[in-house]
Structures are given as structure tokens and as C-alpha cells.
Amino acid sequence: MADIRVLEIKESVFADNDRQADALRKELKEKGVFLLNLMSSPGAGKTTTLVKTIETLKDSLRIGVMEADIDSDVDARTIAHTGVKSIQLHTGGMCHLDATMTGQGIRGLGVEDIDLAILENVGNLVCPAEFDTGAVKNVMILSVPEGHDKPLKYPLMFQVCDAVLINKTDVLPYFDFDMDLVKTYIHQRNPQAEIFPVSAKTGEGITAWTDWLYNQVKIWKEEK
Amino acid sequence: MADIRVLEIKESVFADNDRQADALRKELKEKGVFLLNLMSSPGAGKTTTLVKTIETLKDSLRIGVMEADIDSDVDARTIAHTGVKSIQLHTGGMCHLDATMTGQGIRGLGVEDIDLAILENVGNLVCPAEFDTGAVKNVMILSVPEGHDKPLKYPLMFQVCDAVLINKTDVLPYFDFDMDLVKTYIHQRNPQAEIFPVSAKTGEGITAWTDWLYNQVKIWKEEK
Numbered sequence: 001m002a003d004i005r006v007l008e009i010k011e012s013v014f015a016d017n018d019r020q021a022d023a024l025r026k027e028l029k030e031k032g033v034f035l036l037n038l039m040s041s042p043g044a045g046k047t048t049t050l051v052k053t054i055e056t057l058k059d060s061l062r063i064g065v066m067e068a069d070i071d072s073d074v075d076a077r078t079i080a081h082t083g084v085k086s087i088q089l090h091t092g093g094m095c096h097l098d099a100t101m102t103g104q105g106i107r108g109l110g111v112e113d114i115d116l117a118i119l120e121n122v123g124n125l126v127c128p129a130e131f132d133t134g135a136v137k138n139v140m141i142l143s144v145p146e147g148h149d150k151p152l153k154y155p156l157m158f159q160v161c162d163a164v165l166i167n168k169t170d171v172l173p174y175f176d177f178d179m180d181l182v183k184t185y186i187h188q189r190n191p192q193a194e195i196f197p198v199s200a201k202t203g204e205g206i207t208a209w210t211d212w213l214y215n216q217v218k219i220w221k222e223e224k
Numbered sequence: 225m226a227d228i229r230v231l232e233i234k235e236s237v238f239a240d241n242d243r244q245a246d247a248l249r250k251e252l253k254e255k256g257v258f259l260l261n262l263m264s265s266p267g268a269g270k271t272t273t274l275v276k277t278i279e280t281l282k283d284s285l286r287i288g289v290m291e292a293d294i295d296s297d298v299d300a301r302t303i304a305h306t307g308v309k310s311i312q313l314h315t316g317g318m319c320h321l322d323a324t325m326t327g328q329g330i331r332g333l334g335v336e337d338i339d340l341a342i343l344e345n346v347g348n349l350v351c352p353a354e355f356d357t358g359a360v361k362n363v364m365i366l367s368v369p370e371g372h373d374k375p376l377k378y379p380l381m382f383q384v385c386d387a388v389l390i391n392k393t394d395v396l397p398y399f400d401f402d403m404d405l406v407k408t409y410i411h412q413r414n415p416q417a418e419i420f421p422v423s424a425k426t427g428e429g430i431t432a433w434t435d436w437l438y439n440q441v442k443i444w445k446e447e448k
Contacts, residue, residue, distance in 0.1 A: 041265045041266045041267060041347070041370075042265045042349050042370055042374055042377065042378060043265060043367070043369060043370025043371050043374060069377060070350065070377070070378065070379070070380075071379065072376050072377050074373055074376050074377055075377075093350075093354070093380070095319060095348070095350040095351045122350060123265070123349065123350075123377070123378075124319070124348055124349070124350050124351075125266050125347065125348070126294065126317075126319040126346060126347075126348050126351070127319045127348075127351065130317070143267070143369065144369075145267060145367065145368075145369035145370075145392065145395070146265075146266055146267025146369075147267050149298055150266055152296050152298050153266065153293060153294070153296050153298055153299075153347070154266060154294065154347075155294070155295065155296075156294075156317070168369065171369070171395065171398050171399075174395050175395075
């Protein structure tokens with residue numbers, strides 16, 4: 001069993017999260033590190049999607065993962081088995097990560113040898129949407145069983161995300177989920193959002209998502 | 225289309241939520257009103273379960289529903305069609321309800337003619353677990369697609385709940401969900417938790433849950 005490094009992180013006492021987030025992004029830009037903030041409800045398939053993403057990209061990008069969890073290390077054990085560098089962040093009951101907490105995670109992980117750092121945020125569609133973590137791109141996973149009405153109910157999350165993965169497409173036949181309607185609802189909230197229907201379980205649609213992510217990392221690293 | 229009453233609610237400025245919660249419970253006891261706090265992730269099936277619960281119990285109990293949502297009224301429209309008294313609570317971005325907010329909801333709903341008041345809390349497994357709303361019983365819904373590991377990852381939610389509904393049992397054949405294991409995990413966190421496997425879609429298991437709820441309301445109204 002791979003060792004799990006665990007870091008207990010604390011929320012910033014500063015009200016100026018946006019300034020901290022911009023400073024972290026600037027620091028990461030100088031280091032050539034792309035930070036992805038991955039968000040979803042509990043059980044939407046963040047960890048399984050992350051494993052598929054790592055398997056697809058690990059030969060072309062050096063990847064590091066920060067697993068944020070309230071106090072467990074279930075997912076960090078799964079990620080550790082992919083062989084990429086990873087760290088568990090314990091939020092001590094906190095429902096989201098802010099930029100200061102993310103910065104603590106980045107320093108705990110160590111990103112000198114990393115192209116793509118991925119933050120798996122706490123499973124929550126409300127609070128994480130309110131805090132800029134310093135990420136270059138925000139991505140959320142909505143799963144088919146959750147229903148196509150979620151962009152109506154959690155609008156801020158859909159507004160702040162650059163891409164939305166619609167996961168668990170393998171179970172589409174068993175749910176009343178309207179893929180066209182969810183795309184309409186998402187684009188009503190956020191016309192620029194990229195949408196990728198995927199099944200992390202079967203691998204369907206994963207390369208469209210990883211190609212997009214790979215290009216985002218390249219653009220970030222090459223832009224001055 | 226039934227009219228939807230919407231109430232914009234504000235978080236308490238008081239730090240003493242527990243005292244407010246006890247005061248609300250005492251007030252409801254005097255009025256003979258049982259308050260149920262219903263929690264889950266987004267998309268676990270709170271509203272569908274609530275509709276089935278209302279259909280089963282509405283001839284034996286006078287029911288009122290408070291639908292808490294960040295800023296939509298999607299679910300309130302569904303509940304309004306059941307014919308029970310209901311009100312939409314807008315939390316203005318807040319990720320949970322505290323006792324003061326719930327008290328505002330109770331007064332907005334009006335409970336003079338109600339035996340069972342149900343609060344459908346914000347879809348979130350983290351923050352609502354931390355705030356006593358003044359409810360007599362806390363109940364959560366975990367859905368099969370979310371996975372059997374959730375009691376490990378969101379322990380406080382499972383600790384504070386008197387009953388856990390395992391919803392969407394109709395899709396058990398399509399998911400790697402271990403019903404025995406989830407029961408073990410839940411009872412590790414909370415040995416007293418009642419567990420009801422249900423399918424709000426097909427109605428399977430609903431009467432075991434509604435019988436339990438009916439008895440809890442009777443006990444609360446009869447106990448002095």
C-alpha cells in the first residue's frame with residue numbers, strides 16, 4: 001500500500017481571497033504549473049474520472065494531485081495507486097478550499113517537477129463555487145443520476161466553470177436525463193462552457209476531455 | 225400552475241444557534257408540530273422522495289413543506305402540485321439553514337394547521353450537518369449512484385441523522401453498490417441510525433419509511 005501524506009490545512013484569516021488567488025496564479029505561471037480545480041457533488045465520480053484522466057495524460061504531462069477531503073483518505077489511496085505524486089489535504093470540516101488553503105496544498109505537494117496540478121475539491125456544489133482557489137481553470141462533473149435540472153438549482157457552480165463533464169453516460173438508459181436540455185441549461189448560465197459527456201467507468205468520451213485539458217496546459221505554459 | 229410563495233431568509237447574527245434550535249423545538253412541541261429536516265447531496269432524490277412521502281401520509285397527517293433552495297423554485301413547483309401547504313425559502317447563496325432561518329420559514333409557512341412540517345434543506349452533505357435547525361429528527365437520503373463509501377467521506381452527516389434512506393434501489397443492478405457494506409459503514413458512524421432502502425421512483429420500500437415517520441410524529445405529539 002502506498003504511503004499517504006496528509007496535510008491539515010487552515011482557512012485564511014484574510015478577507016482578500018481574490019488577491020491571494022491572483023498571487024497564487026502568478027506564482028504558478030512563473031513556475032510553469034497549470035492548476036486545475038475539479039469540483040462536483042459527492043458521488044459524481046471525481047476520483048474515477050481523475051484516475052482515467054491520469055492514465056490518459058501521464059505519459060505526456062507530469063501530474064500532481066491534491067485530494068481535499070474533510071477527514072478521510074479514501075480517494076488519496078486510489079490516486080496513490082496511479083503512480084503520480086499526490087497529497088491528501090484535510091480541511092477539518094471545511095466545506096471548500098480557498099486560495100490560501102490551496103497554496104498550502106501546492107507547497108505541501110511540491111510542484112517543481114509538475115506540469116499539471118489537480119485539486120480535487122470537497123464534494124459540494126455550493127461553497128466551492130464561491131471561492132477562487134487560484135486555479136487556471138475550474139471544471140465540474142455533473143453525473144447523469146443527479147438529473148438535468150442541476151444548472152437551474154446550483155447556478156453559480158455552472159457560471160464559474162470553464163468546462164462541465166457529464167459523467168456516467170453508461171447509465172443514460174436507466175435515468176430520465178435529457179442531454180440536450182442539460183446543455184441548454186448550462187449554456188444559459190454560461191455560454192462559454194465546454195461540455196464533455198463521458199463515462200469514467202467505460203472510458204467513453206474521455207479523450208475529448210483530456211485533449212481539451214492537454215491543450216489548456218500547453219497554452220498556459222507557452223503564453224508569456 | 226399553483227402560486228409559489230417565496231421567502232428571502234437571512235442567517236442569524238447570533239452565535240448561539242444551539243440555543244435558538246432548542247427554543248424552536250420547544251415552540252413546536254407546544255404547538256404539536258413535528259419538524260423533519262431532510263438532507264442529501266444534489267440529485268439524491270429529495271424532492272421525489274418527498275412527493276412519495278406526502279402521497280402516502282397526506283390522508284393521516286396534515287403536512288407542510290419548506291423548500292430551501294439557493295435561488296430557484298424548481299422543487300417548490302413540484303411540491304405545490306401535491307396539494308399540501310408549501311413555501312419556498314431562498315437562502316441567498318447560503319449553503320445550509322440554521323435554526324433562526326428555519327424559524328423564519330416556520331412562521332412564513334404557518335403551522336397552526338400542521339402536524340408534520342418538512343424542511344427540504346439545501347443539497348449539500350457538508351454544511352447542513354453542522355447546524356441544528358430545531359428539527360425533531362434529521363434524515364438524509366443517500367442514493368445508490370453516489371456509492372457505498374459516502375459514510376466514510378462525510379461522517380458528520382451520517383452521525384447527526386436519525387434515519388438514512390438509501391434511494392434509487394431500482395438502479396442497483398447497474399452500479400457497484402454494496403448494500404451490506406453501506407449499512408456497516410453507517411452503523412460504524414451511528415449505531416442507532418435507522419436505514420430504509422427505497423426507490424422513490426417505483427415506490428419500493430416507501431411504506432417502511434413512512435410507517436417509521438408516522439410513528440415518530442405520533443410519539444412527539446403524545447409525549448408531554
